[in-house]
Amino acid sequence: MREFTQETVKRLLGYPWFAHVLQSLDVTKATAACSWEDAVATCSGEVWRSVQLQVTNRFARELSLRSYARYQEWGRIAPELSSALMPIIDVHVKPVAKRHDLPESFLHSVHWDLTYVCLEAEYTDVPGPLFFLDRVDEWYRRGRFPCGWEGPKLDTGLACDLPKYKLIVL
Numbered sequence: 001m002r003e004f005t006q007e008t009v010k011r012l013l014g015y016p017w018f019a020h021v022l023q024s025l026d027v028t029k030a031t032a033a034c035s036w037e038d039a040v041a042t043c044s045g046e047v048w049r050s051v052q053l054q055v056t057n058r059f060a061r062e063l064s065l066r067s068y069a070r071y072q073e074w075g076r077i078a079p080e081l082s083s084a085l086m087p088i089i090d091v092h093v094k095p096v097a098k099r100h101d102l103p104e105s106f107l108h109s110v111h112w113d114l115t116y117v118c119l120e121a122e123y124t125d126v127p128g129p130l131f132f133l134d135r136v137d138e139w140y141r142r143g144r145f146p147c148g149w150e151g152p153k154l155d156t157g158l159a160c161d162l163p164k165y166k167l168i169v170l
Contacts, residue, residue, distance in 0.1 A: 017143065030168065031148075062126075066127055
């Protein structure tokens with residue numbers, strides 16, 4: 001794991017996890033979710049899952065085209081990152097899920113986001129960040145929960161820049 005990725009994981013550990021959810025939000029930057037129930041429905045919905053998956057697929061495709069050797073490291077690095085992120089999930093995310101009686105889909109959504117924040121950090125020198133590191137991470141850093149996408153479901157094989165829609169944030 002590259003030094004920048006290790007620093008990213010350390011930085012994530014210090015975030016004010018979910019400390020500012022349900023507070024007022026600048027609607028020019030994101031669309032506000034109204035409740036935890038809203039946020040969970042959105043983060044486990046078809047549109048958000050399509051965005052997460054298509055951006056991830058595009059990132060992997062770009063990486064493999066630009067540096068196949070680095071792409072081959074993915075299978076070793078992804079599990080390492082997943083393990084490195086478990087303290088965040090255990091200490092900061094699971095207690096929130098328990099307190100608000102949130103389903104597993106909440107934990108999965110956060111874990112997916114954080115894994116890809118770190119994978120984009122790991123490979124930022126190859127294709128550069130596409131979505132998670134420069135858009136999703138910002139909201140976690142602010143103590144919020146980025147939970148959805150204001151736009152339509154993304155088609156399989158996203159090959160262009162991400163459309164200019166706003167994130168949905170709690």
